Amino acid sequence: MSGHGTPQPVSARRAGPLTGTAEIPGDKSVSHRSLILGAMTVGETRISGLLEGDDVLATADAMRAFGAEVSDQGGGNWSVHGVGVGGFGEPEAVIDCGNAGTGVRLIMGAMATTAISTTFTGDASLRSRPMGRVTEPLAQFGTLSYGRTGGRLPMTVVGAANPTPVRFELPVPSAQVKSAVLLAGLNTPGETVVIEPEATRDHTERMLTAFGADLSIEKDGGARVITLKGQPEFTPQTIDVPRDPSSAAFPVAAALIVEGSDVLVPNIGMNPTRSGVFTTFQDMGADLTFENQRTEGGEPVADLRARFSPDMKGIEVPPARAASMIDEYPILSVVASFAEGRTVMRGVKELRVKECDRIDAMAQGLRAAGVTVAEGEDWWEVEGIGPRNVQGNARVEARLDHRIAMSFLILGMAAQKSVTVDDAGPIATSFPIFMDLMTRLGASLHKSNQ
Numbered sequence: 001m002s003g004h005g006t007p008q009p010v011s012a013r014r015a016g017p018l019t020g021t022a023e024i025p026g027d028k029s030v031s032h033r034s035l036i037l038g039a040m041t042v043g044e045t046r047i048s049g050l051l052e053g054d055d056v057l058a059t060a061d062a063m064r065a066f067g068a069e070v071s072d073q074g075g076g077n078w079s080v081h082g083v084g085v086g087g088f089g090e091p092e093a094v095i096d097c098g099n100a101g102t103g104v105r106l107i108m109g110a111m112a113t114t115a116i117s118t119t120f121t122g123d124a125s126l127r128s129r130p131m132g133r134v135t136e137p138l139a140q141f142g143t144l145s146y147g148r149t150g151g152r153l154p155m156t157v158v159g160a161a162n163p164t165p166v167r168f169e170l171p172v173p174s175a176q177v178k179s180a181v182l183l184a185g186l187n188t189p190g191e192t193v194v195i196e197p198e199a200t201r202d203h204t205e206r207m208l209t210a211f212g213a214d215l216s217i218e219k220d221g222g223a224r225v226i227t228l229k230g231q232p233e234f235t236p237q238t239i240d241v242p243r244d245p246s247s248a249a250f251p252v253a254a255a256l257i258v259e260g261s262d263v264l265v266p267n268i269g270m271n272p273t274r275s276g277v278f279t280t281f282q283d284m285g286a287d288l289t290f291e292n293q294r295t296e297g298g299e300p301v302a303d304l305r306a307r308f309s310p311d312m313k314g315i316e317v318p319p320a321r322a323a324s325m326i327d328e329y330p331i332l333s334v335v336a337s338f339a340e341g342r343t344v345m346r347g348v349k350e351l352r353v354k355e356c357d358r359i360d361a362m363a364q365g366l367r368a369a370g371v372t373v374a375e376g377e378d379w380w381e382v383e384g385i386g387p388r389n390v391q392g393n394a395r396v397e398a399r400l401d402h403r404i405a406m407s408f409l410i411l412g413m414a415a416q417k418s419v420t421v422d423d424a425g426p427i428a429t430s431f432p433i434f435m436d437l438m439t440r441l442g443a444s445l446h447k448s449n450q
């Protein structure tokens with residue numbers, strides 16, 4: 001699993017324009033949920049377009065450990081024969097979720113109301129991330145958990161034998177916490193209610209409904225009140241996983257900042273709870289268009305076309321948009337460096353507890369590349385210096401974070417001098433074909449021995 005192997009340094013340098021078509025892999029969020037919900041359903045769930053990244057493969061292994069039959073049928077097609085809601089058996093060994101916060105938190109929720117106990121661990125990044133945000137609401141169902149100081153992995157979770165339903169208001173905008181509580185509510189009699197003051201990605205709600213759960217969403221002022229009736233009869237599904245907008249953001253960003261580029265990124269999921277970064281690029285003046293807009297499998301989809309955009313301007317990103325682009329701030333900050341003027345990002349405290357502290361990682365790397373950055377606990381600002389002036393000439397740390405690694409490689413594709421990332425291994429967690437795909441578009445990426 002990535003993050004455990006030898007570091008793989010990679011350098012990126014300016015090359016010709018990026019042109020052609022970027023075929024993006026499946027959505028990571030939907031892929032995790034497809035496997036978990038398939039495992040909680042008796043019968044065969046068929047999945048096409050599954051993201052075969054390390055994070056999702058760890059979830060597939062975990063579902064096998066709980067008793068589901070999960071098989072790779074080739075070409076992105078997977079089959080899951082599930083054990084039903086409440087049907088998980090106790091894993092015989094520790095569940096290693098690798099780098100995946102989504103994987104571990106959703107799986108904790110899914111097993112939390114079944115009378116089994118499970119010990120979870122992960123790589124150094126995941127072992128440093130807070131799990132209390134999930135185990136605290138799970139405790140209200142009657143679930144026990146024993147982790148390291150600060151609620152860190154490794155952690156043993158003892159599922160509640162007689163769970164009681166929960167009414168829980170999210171203290172942080174987190175789809176992972178929301179989803180953990182809803183998944184725990186599945187094997188709980190009565191109604192589990194999650195109140196979400198700020199909307200986060202809604203794949204869990206959409207997919208639970210598709211599998212046959214009785215789930216309703218009401219608006220209360222700005223908040224979403226999600227009510228789930230426990231112990232549903234699930235029907236196996238055929239799922240076509242949309243392509244990941246968070247991965248698409250990387251080649252789109254590269255096309256915007258590399259001189260002369262024109263890249264088509266087809267069939268991207270444009271769920272409004274995920275597509276904030278594309279609106280932000282447009283607000284900055286990017287030449288980015290959404291073509292062939294349509295609905296597929298209940299999700300909005302479009303083909304994105306991105307062209308070199310020398311006239312982008314820095315903007316103040318609306319904080320209300322943060323949840324819909326939370327994973328895209330690192331790559332936004334790269335694009336902002338190549339715009340004219342200041343880009344201000346507020347209301348983004350959550351970036352401090354992702355695969356690494358993403359504000360700190362980006363601020364340090366951007367400064368090393370000649371960009372001025374200011375930061376506070378829940379905000380940061382990048383001083384854009386225009387399309388041709390970012391110096392590069394830096395070696396940066398990826399900190400076991402795929403999105404930090406990809407962001408700095410893209411910066412290197414447009415900077416005056418090359419950029420080396422100390423370890424590109426983590427990219428395999430979410431975008432295993434990134435290097436090949438970018439190289440085919442015309443990028444100059446090289447394994448480095450620096």
Ligand code: S3P
Nearest residue numbers: 029102173174175176177326327
């Ligand atoms: C995800 C939710 C987000 C996001 C992560 C995927 C999900 O995390 O950063 O990459 O699939 O639910 P939070 O819920 O912690 O914001």
